Amino acid sequence: MSDWTQKTLEFMEVKEMIKYYSSSDLGKSLIDDTEPSDDWEEVSERLYITSEGIELLRLKGDVTLGGIRDIRSFVRRAEIGGLLNEAELLDIGSTIHAGRKIKAMLRQLDVEIASLPRLRGLTEQIESLEHIDTEIANSVDEQGFVRDSASSELRRVRQAIGTIRSRIQSTLNNLLRNSNTQKMLQESIITQRYDRYVIPVKAEYRGSFHGIVHDQSSSGATLFIEPEAVVQLNNQLREQELAEEREVEKILYQLTQMIAESVEPLRLNLDILAQLDFTVAKAQFARAVKAVVPKLSQDRTLVLKKARHPLIAKDTVVPIDVEMGQAHQAVIITGPNTGGKTVSLKTIGLFALMTQSGFPILAEEESQMPIYSGVFADIGDEQSIEQSLSTFSSHMTNIIRILGKIDHESLVLFDELGAGTDPTEGAALAISILEHCIGMGAAVVATTHYSELKLFAHTHSRTVNASVEFDVETLRPTYRLLIGVPGKSNAFAISKRLGLPIYLIEDAKSHISSDDNRLEEMITTLTSERKATEDARMDADRLRTEAEEMHQGLEAKLQAWEEEKAQIREKARLEARQIISNAEREADEVLKQLREWAKARPQELKEHKLIETRKRLGNAVPDLELHRSATIKKKSNEKLVVGDEVFVASLSQKGAIVEVLSDKEFQVQIGALKMKLKRGQLEKRESKPQPQQPKSTSSISRKADVRPELDLRGHLVEEAIMEIDRYLDHAVLAGYKQVHLIHGKGTGALRTGVQQFLRSHRNVKSFRLGSMGEGGSGVTVVEIQ
Template sequence: MNEKTFQVLEYHKILLIWNSFARSGSAKERIENTRPTTDPRKVEQLLQETDEGVVALYKNGNIPMAPFADLRPTLKRAAIRSMLSLKELLSIRDFLKITLDVVHYYQDIQERQTLLPTLSRMFDALDPVSDLRRRIENTVLSEEEISDSASPELFRTRREIHRKNAQIREKLQSMIGLTAYQKHLQDNLITIRQDRFVLPVKQESRSSIPGIVHDQSSSGATLFIEPMAVVEMNNAIRTLRLEEDREIERILQELTEYVGEQKQILEYDYDLLVQLDVIFARSRYALELKANRPKLQEERGIHFYQARHPLIPADEVVASDIHIGGEYSILIVTGPNTGGKTVALKTTGLLCLMAQSGLFLPVKEGSSWSMFQKVYADIGDEQSIEQSLSTFSSHMSNIVRIVEEADQESLVLFDELGAGTDPVEGAALAMSILDHLYHRKVFSMVTTHYSELKQYALSTDGMENASVEFDVATLRPTYRLTIGIPGKSNAFEIAGRLGLRREIIDKAGEYLSEDTIRFEDVLHEIQENQKKARTELEKILRQKDVMERETVKLKQRQEALEDKERQAKEKATMEALQIIEDAKTLAGDIIQEMKQIKSEKTKDAFKDLESKRRALKEWEDVLSEDLGPIKRKTPSKTGRTPKPGDDVLINSMNQKAVMLSKPDKDGNVLVEAGIMKIRIPLSDLSRLEGKKDPMAGGRRTVARKAASIKSSVDVRGMTGEEAMLDVEKYLDDAVLANLKTVTIVHGKGTGVLRKTIHDLLKNHRSVESYRIGAFNEGGDGATIVTLK
């Protein structure tokens, strides 16, 4: 590899872009000095590092690699115990912080179970030297300040300095406050000159205030005098300052020695961090370029699919397939000027250099190339490819050198081979050079205008034609490279489109040989047919892509709907189970409280008991409403209509119960489910068959007992709370017995008991209506109740 090739192919611009992704100065320096390697194992290692970096960026985001200083000079000084400055110590602290952040970044990657076999060895070898970092953090506050807590001696000294300063200020402040002093002072303030506290004294009062003059104003009107009363105190502070400086020097020397002891670890960390910076810069460049990893193949050749020139903007570059190898080792590219021949030439050479530098390429997956020990390029233009896409000159002296040095491990790129001289001689010279390269097994890519080279490639083994398209209708190149077909010059068509008279063009055609005309016509027909075929293929591929995307969308939509339905079912089931669990818990708590209230037998206990009973019934209603849609596996049922006393299944609740009453006018029946009694539509019940549970007999006994209940209840002489409990229980029994009308005897008295009973009946869910008894029914002393 030679620098001339790098310059011609603009390899240095690739390095500049790669460099922009690095954070540290040393990494940037390494990138600037990077040259393609010719060791296959090294190339594979570099590509693997880039690949793992891309995976890490995808999985865990950007690596926290902040800019860091070059520590190597600092570590050399520390090794010889040359005291480090606060700035140098801070740079070491910052570097160790970055090292720790990178270690944490790798730990996050490990938690995601992402495999990075090559980079893992680097990450694992990092040592953040936490003890050194903490010591620097606890010692150094900034580039100018060291912490008071750096040592007990420093803390003591600085505390004493602060105390002495306060004493001096207090002394001088008291002097300023004296009338005898004020008339001699220029200003009533304390200032500092040469690190000593002084007072601004008028020039004419110099002898009135004894002391040491340390400075004077620019006008000479003010003298800055240290009064004799504070000279000793200032001297004491000066002594303490010296002690402070000695202690700071001791602390810094101690830190320097500690850094020197850790020199080997820090140098290793530094080298690893720079390597990681270079690698992740390559990986970020790969993502920015939307590049893929090329495969290094043993068989000699180049196979770049949909290759793009990396320096041309993505919205302008045209991708092309580039193949050299197999049946041919020399590719001859023809076509009109500014058609993209030089771009194809430079793209081929530059991608090979990038791949051998460990960089991913802007090519389609599956692209491959073989190792080249040398890459030669003779491209005549000195302009940037970003400004001009072709060249028209060549340098024979450069060609001579290349022909002499190139061998079977080389890649040679010639632009406009043989141009710049007589066309017949130039074409002959070009064919001779290509013969020489072919016999030396040199892989070559050549651009030319000569028709002789087109025919030469068609008739010579080991060579292949290629062309770049040109749209005659728009007079614009398409820049698309086509291998297997030579290019047509289109000179006559272009001249006609630009306005050259038809008779001149026709006359020019007469000077062409018949074979030349036939050859150009065949080329034109081949190119037209190929363009049509490619257009149809692109149309088919677009339709296929649309259909595949629609299929994916439909599948994703179906999966989303199924997942949503499953989640809704799971949520409903969980909510129902939670409601049942809450009901069990609440019922148990209420029953326990009711037992406790009954045992107390106080006046307020009856009221609390009634409140608990109502709360339990309200929860029954909640259960009836909320558990309606829940379906579970049901026990075996019969087709018979259930009757009072039968074991039934409440279908909507999937809950076993005992039927206690016949249907009312609305078709509802009273059932007992556990401790709850609720009204359920008869249509929601199914009679159960099979073995009866031990409690079933008890329930039917309760039903039969309820059926023999009296049609009236007498609560005279009871308190309001006692009467409410008895009436509540009596009404439940009356409903079980399917009674329609009952009488509550409460007496006339003061009317308080009657009002209490009526308040109860007013809100009772089993009561349809009530009234005061008639003359023959007990009058005001009784209430007639009609049940639902």
């Protein structure tokens, strides 16, 4: 891209904006050196790392690269054997530390959250060089002085210097306090001349005051004399100061040698840090002006959504929408002066340069930019007095230069094409130039006032009209770019609004050709239709936004209702589980009491006690009234009899009717637990006769009601366990001490399952296989406790 084009499109001003966000001269230098590229891979890489910088800034909130210094000249001097001073060494240490800091920051970011492959790849190449940074920090303090701790010799020398200075100060203070000396002094102070400690003595006492004169005042009235008493001490002090200088130089030399040995890693770090600073500067620029990284289109499609020129204040800039490429290769923009035509032209060209430099553009996310082989612009009044060129000549010279360079991948920008000469000839030349550029395959954006170019754009298949909107009511441009609508001449409307007589306006219209009148009518129709379409689209967008917001609100409410419903269900489930747990605990206590009564007085167990206990057992299960499903309601009128299989919805458990207490109340066996439930809580599943079961606890009061053996042959293990559990409870109440469980021999699976269950049963004291006369291994004899 030529420097002339960059200057015309104000590309350098955009660079200055981005440089403002750079943290170092290295980054600023890289921004200055960046030129638009026409290489697809290079531009893609530039934009990709810019998007990573924006993502990094989004995740971290702020990324500072403070501490980076341009140390290239220092490194070079160390490489050729020069000696670096304290300040230069501090800059090198600061730069090394900044590199380690940015590397650590990237490592702390979770790869799953942000992969950032380009930035991570760069930072991982940074050499730590921690030993250099540490050595510099240990040797030179923040103010740029070599530390006493830099070497043991330096510490010793500085301690000696301090001691000698104290002795000098003490000796001179004694002289100042001496009454004989005081009258000879101009002032009672200690000062220095040429690194020697002296005191100011009146000139008339030169013969009386012994010492070396080092200086005198401008009037000659005061002599600065080094007293004889401190001459030797001053000599010693100077010797130690020279020793200090030599030791400091030695330390600086050693540090410089360390730098010289790491020249290549330092240069690599500098290149990487410059790139990182450049990337972060672009990201901070994007955040400040709300810019985005455009998508690259391979089919030369340009789509700019809400594009804003970066050099226009954000509170005054008017966004524009532009599309060109596949359907339209050229755009002809017409409209009034100062209406924004040139700004639109510059925005398109400038965004092409910014994109191909890897800079973010001020537009919305859906924006796309192609890669042009060159961007060429003829914009502005380039009249040259020195070359005796008119405005037309200047434009034509520039256009000729452009036509000699363009190809099928170029972007060409013409401002006021054909202006500055006879309108008829100018329009003809403009059409010819446009046809040549379009024939070459270049993308073209041009501004004009010529009606002939409006007709050209209307009839040419690869060209589209555009205009900048003008508000006739306020006599002001709106600066909006309207693609597909040619600009209308507003001279008559403006004249009428300003008060020109109507008859003069009508007379002027009569001088316009019929073709021009038809064109103006077409423009008027198109403009009104465009405005109506735009208004309808805005209404549709508003209604769609409202509908989306309403839909989101309803979805949020539905989600809240579902969550509340789930919480209520979970609460009910937990409460039901607690109720069942309490009921089972109460039942266990009742059965335990019954067993204790049966063991203590098997012959004295009274019927009324059993009835009372049974009532307590029945009351242990609360009367639960829950909402039932439609299926339960449909079957709630079906008759239930003993043996029917039922489903208890409130407990999500199956059970069997063991006793009909009334038409609306039933005793239900659920596992080892009997519960009194109402008809509305039961859903009939299957009418199935149950194995012989006692009708009620109160009926089990004699041994005659319970047999001393239980035949389990033909049962599955699970069925047998349920039978055994019920049978042992009945056997306890009947007072049996020993019972027989007949399971048969078979495969032995039933016997194993039965005995496994008996090991943990609360009523079983012990068990064994039957003897020869008791059925052998086909019977298990259980001793009840």
